[in-house]
Amino acid sequence: MPHQVLEPVRPEVSPVAGRIGAVVTRVRLSGDLPERVVAELGRALLRHRVLFFRDQHHLDAAGQARFARRLGEPAACCGHGRADAWHTDGTFAERPPKAMLMRAIEVPRHGGDTVWANTAAAYEDLPAELRELADRLWVLHGHGDARAEHPLVRVHPETGERAILLGGFARSIVGLSSRADSGALIRLFQEHVTRLENTVRWRWAPGDVAVCDNRATQHRVVQDFGGRPRLLWRVAVGGDVPVPVPVDGRSGAARPPAAGG
Numbered sequence: 090m091p092h093q094v095l096e097p098v099r100p101e102v103s104p105v106a107g108r109i110g111a112v113v114t115r116v117r118l119s120g121d122l123p124e125r126v127v128a129e130l131g132r133a134l135l136r137h138r139v140l141f142f143r144d145q146h147h148l149d150a151a152g153q154a155r156f157a158r159r160l161g162e163p164a165a166c167c168g169h170g171r172a173d174a175w176h177t178d179g180t181f182a183e184r185p186p187k188a189m190l191m192r193a194i195e196v197p198r199h200g201g202d203t204v205w206a207n208t209a210a211a212y213e214d215l216p217a218e219l220r221e222l223a224d225r226l227w228v229l230h231g232h233g234d235a236r237a238e239h240p241l242v243r244v245h246p247e248t249g250e251r252a253i254l255l256g257g258f259a260r261s262i263v264g265l266s267s268r269a270d271s272g273a274l275i276r277l278f279q280e281h282v283t284r285l286e287n288t289v290r291w292r293w294a295p296g297d298v299a300v301c302d303n304r305a306t307q308h309r310v311v312q313d314f315g316g317r318p319r320l321l322w323r324v325a326v327g328g329d330v331p332v333p334v335p336v337d338g339r340s341g342a343a344r345p346p347a348a349g350g
């Protein structure tokens with residue numbers, strides 16, 4: 090009689106919105122997850138950009154950090170500017186985080202949702218003429234004393250996709266002397282990122298965990314709540330220096346002459 094083989098429980102991944110976001114069930118997040126499950130979650134993250142896990146009440150800050158450690162090196166969590174403005178975390182640093190993990194501890198009775206946008210889908214949607222322009226531009230990002238210049242379009246280090254790298258820390262287009270031109274271009278590309286078709290909105294409950302690929306998303310809080318505080322614990326996973334798209338057959342667009350460190 091053949092052995093009865095017990096199928097290991099596999100996480101179930103169900104998309105939420107058409108272009109971004111999936112709820113993952115049948116997994117209890119921890120630092121001890123089998124490698125097979127971590128790899129499966131990693132693939133789902135690349136595909137869906139943000140994963141939502143309900144009822145992870147067993148996690149505390151240490152447990153969340155241990156799970157994050159399975160996704161990569163821990164990174165200093167990026168000082169927040171206005172969380173209610175669209176942003177990619179830490180773009181004012183040379184190496185913005187690769188992923189962010191947010192765990193809801195206390196949430197308002199109503200409101201305080203977070204919305205994520207898919208910056209790779211936003212790039213795909215650009216008309217060819219704008220993609221060509223975007224591929225060549227560099228952007229200065231800043232927050233406090235921190236400054237970094239990044240390509241407006243980065244090549245995703247794991248999927249090879251192109252994604253718009255912009256958001257609320259973007260200060261100016263490198264090499265443009267006119268603030269008005271700079272601002273107009275930033276607004277133009279930013280509006281493509283935040284089209285509702287590229288977004289998913291999450292209604293938090295205590296115990297929820299969201300993991301997002303910070304290399305292919307922007308996010309913001311919806312500031313529509315009062316009363317009960319909103320307490321989310323965030324952990325960052327370290328990322329790479331954003332790589333520009335190849336231009337004119339060369340690998341990587343040349344940094345503009347004015348670009349500093």
Ligand SMILES: [Fe+2]
Pocket residue numbers: 172176177178308
């Ligand atoms: Fe953020």
